[in-house]
Amino acid sequence: MESAELIRRLYESIGEACVTSPDIAHVEIHGNRVVGRHLVPGLKVEAEEAEDGVSAHIRVTRGTQIAEPVRICFGILPEQGIQRVRIRTDLEEGARAAVMASCTFPNAVDVLHEMEAETNIGPGAEYVYLERHVHSPAGGLRVVPHARIDLAEGARFRTDFELLKGRVGQMEIRYRATVAAGAVLEMSARVSGRGDDRIAIEEQADLVGERARAVLTTNIAVREKARAEVKNVLRAKAAYARGHIDCKEIVREQGYAEAIPVVEVEHPQAHVTHEAAIGSVDAKQLETLMARGLDEEAATDLIIEGLLSPTHPSST
Amino acid sequence: MSSDSILELQEIILELGGRRILDCLSMAFWPGHVHAVVGPNGAGKSTLASMIMGLGDYRAHGGDVRFEDRSIKELSIDQRARLGIALAWQEPARYEGLTVRRFVGAGAADATEAALRRRLEQVALDPDRYLDRAVDRTLSGGERKRIELASILAQEPRLVMMDEPDSGIDVEALGRIFDAIRLLREEGVTVLLITHSQTVLEQADHAFLICCGRMVAKGSVAKIKEFYGERCLPCDHQNAPREDCNGER
Ligand SMILES: Nc1ncnc2c1ncn2[C@@H]1O[C@H](COP(=O)(O)OP(=O)(O)OP(=O)(O)O)[C@@H](O)[C@H]1O
Numbered sequence: 001m002e003s004a005e006l007i008r009r010l011y012e013s014i015g016e017a018c019v020t021s022p023d024i025a026h027v028e029i030h031g032n033r034v035v036g037r038h039l040v041p042g043l044k045v046e047a048e049e050a051e052d053g054v055s056a057h058i059r060v061t062r063g064t065q066i067a068e069p070v071r072i073c074f075g076i077l078p079e080q081g082i083q084r085v086r087i088r089t090d091l092e093e094g095a096r097a098a099v100m101a102s103c104t105f106p107n108a109v110d111v112l113h114e115m116e117a118e119t120n121i122g123p124g125a126e127y128v129y130l131e132r133h134v135h136s137p138a139g140g141l142r143v144v145p146h147a148r149i150d151l152a153e154g155a156r157f158r159t160d161f162e163l164l165k166g167r168v169g170q171m172e173i174r175y176r177a178t179v180a181a182g183a184v185l186e187m188s189a190r191v192s193g194r195g196d197d198r199i200a201i202e203e204q205a206d207l208v209g210e211r212a213r214a215v216l217t218t219n220i221a222v223r224e225k226a227r228a229e230v231k232n233v234l235r236a237k238a239a240y241a242r243g244h245i246d247c248k249e250i251v252r253e254q255g256y257a258e259a260i261p262v263v264e265v266e267h268p269q270a271h272v273t274h275e276a277a278i279g280s281v282d283a284k285q286l287e288t289l290m291a292r293g294l295d296e297e298a299a300t301d302l303i304i305e306g307l308l309s310p311t312h313p314s315s316t
Numbered sequence: 317m318s319s320d321s322i323l324e325l326q327e328i329i330l331e332l333g334g335r336r337i338l339d340c341l342s343m344a345f346w347p348g349h350v351h352a353v354v355g356p357n358g359a360g361k362s363t364l365a366s367m368i369m370g371l372g373d374y375r376a377h378g379g380d381v382r383f384e385d386r387s388i389k390e391l392s393i394d395q396r397a398r399l400g401i402a403l404a405w406q407e408p409a410r411y412e413g414l415t416v417r418r419f420v421g422a423g424a425a426d427a428t429e430a431a432l433r434r435r436l437e438q439v440a441l442d443p444d445r446y447l448d449r450a451v452d453r454t455l456s457g458g459e460r461k462r463i464e465l466a467s468i469l470a471q472e473p474r475l476v477m478m479d480e481p482d483s484g485i486d487v488e489a490l491g492r493i494f495d496a497i498r499l500l501r502e503e504g505v506t507v508l509l510i511t512h513s514q515t516v517l518e519q520a521d522h523a524f525l526i527c528c529g530r531m532v533a534k535g536s537v538a539k540i541k542e543f544y545g546e547r548c549l550p551c552d553h554q555n556a557p558r559e560d561c562n563g564e565r
């Protein structure tokens with residue numbers, strides 16, 4: 001298939017049109033091919049195609065502030081396939097950028113998508129990485145995003161994972177971050193599973209510098225026979241380091257949810273908190289919506305819709 | 317009791333944690349009128365509202381609750397809501413991620429953008445600033461109460477219970493809430509205000525004073541104001557349901 005047609009179909013599967021504005025940088029990767037690419041000043045992308053995927057190096061040069069979010073679209077349109085993506089991202093000192101990454105496998109019956117990301121955010125740099133997934137209704141895929149993130153002094157990073165459409169299938173997210181002095185990290189994931197979906201999320205942040213801050217948020221809903229296992233680890237090792245873990249999992253029907261918060265503090269002036277709520281929806285929330293005339297099912301759906309929505313205010 | 321009432325409570329007895337919270341309480345509410353229920357902390361006012369709405373802990377009770385001459389005792393919360401009964405909680409719930417737009421729109425009779433905006437304006441909130449915010453901990457208590465009231469107005473109910481509508485509300489917004497109450501009355505909606513405040517009490521046509529889950533007095537607002545102000549309070553009992561309750565039985 002022609003690249004242009006592949007690009008169109010990738011965007012179509014996420015309910016969007018192709019990016020046409022010259023001010024918006026974008027990169028499209030289908031399977032192991034880079035099918036589209038448009039860059040803006042200060043953004044460098046080198047990509048190498050491999051047998052079953054792509055290796056890329058993304059760089060935002062020192063002090064560059066990219067106004068419009070960069071669009072990256074990964075995907076496999078056929079029912080079967082393997083896509084292994086290795087990405088190294090460097091935000092140089094004082095750079096600022098946001099990436100809106102869409103990962104789309106709309107027809108997957110037997111698809112494997114692996115992501116091995118290494119992200120270095122330089123001193124005072126700011127980076128936002130939003131990852132939105134579209135999966136097939138059958139959930140015939142395994143998604144394995146792993147990332148290692150390094151925040152230098154005064155850097156900021158916010159990442160957010162959301163499944164927009166389709167079934168999870170099997171998902172194994174593992175993010176590990178190191179947060180230097182004065183740097184701020186926000187990681188969140190919002191996923192709902194059903195059928196025989198399997199969700200495993202492991203987020204870890206090491207607060208190694210003074211006044212380093214991190215908030216790890218995980219909101220999950222499982223129903224039917226879906227299972228979710230969430231492990232959040234926060235380690236505070238320096239003075240005035242602050243961290244918070246927030247995990248909410250709503251379980252319906254035969255769903256299963258598990259949360260393991262691990263907090264470690266190695267400095268008397270550090271402070272870490274965690275909050276986990278697992279099980280049925282909150283009775284007061286439910287009763288309030290029922291008192292608006294919604295039946296229990298509709299009220300529960302609305303509460304979960306909120307929980308999984310991306311509108312959450314930043315807590316830092 | 318008169319069958320012209322829209323809601324009638326017949327000898328309600330409700331026990332929680334082994335204590336009698338509502339003690340043989342009978343009340344009638346007239347359609348299109350504003351009623352106030354006053355009483356000290358722990359008197360059972362919020363319990364009364366929860367019982368009428370059919371909330372979980374408050375469903376098992378003696379006596380009967382009749383709405384338009386029909387027992388609603390066995391009805392679920394949403395069934396009662398669909399009959400037109402609405403409750404604004406003393407402490408409204410918070411929701412993660414759920415926007416004001418979705419929340420107010422959830423049970424709205426008219427969920428168009430224009431209608432939702434009008435509902436927020438009715439409670440003195442700027443729709444541009446609030447519609448896309450989440451009904452979560454970033455809203456103040458007073459803001460949440462006003463959003464809750466907006467959602468109830470949007471429901472276009474027939475009977476509205478407002479549990480302490482003034483708590484956490486500033487003077488200006490309270491004026492708007494009183495306007496909303498007047499409008500409800502003009503539209504023929506029955507209102508039940510639960511309050512400690514004389515100003516809120518003054519919005520009502522009739523009032524009830526309850527204490528220890530029992531009716532102590534009922535009648536005109538003037539009468540209850542006097543009774544509440546001069547004979548009931550200060551009151552040194554602990555508002556435990558005992559026989560030495562200060563009031564006429
Ligand atoms: N679910 C419950 N389980 C046990 N006791 C309860 C429950 N709900 C209310 N109570 C008790 O019932 C009594 C009446 O409570 P209620 O909240 O109805 O009082 P109130 O009149 O609304 O008081 P306030 O003016 O403080 O709001 C109190 O003693 C309270 O502790």
Ligand SMILES: [Mg+2]
Pocket residue numbers: 361362363406479
């Ligand atoms: Mg109360």
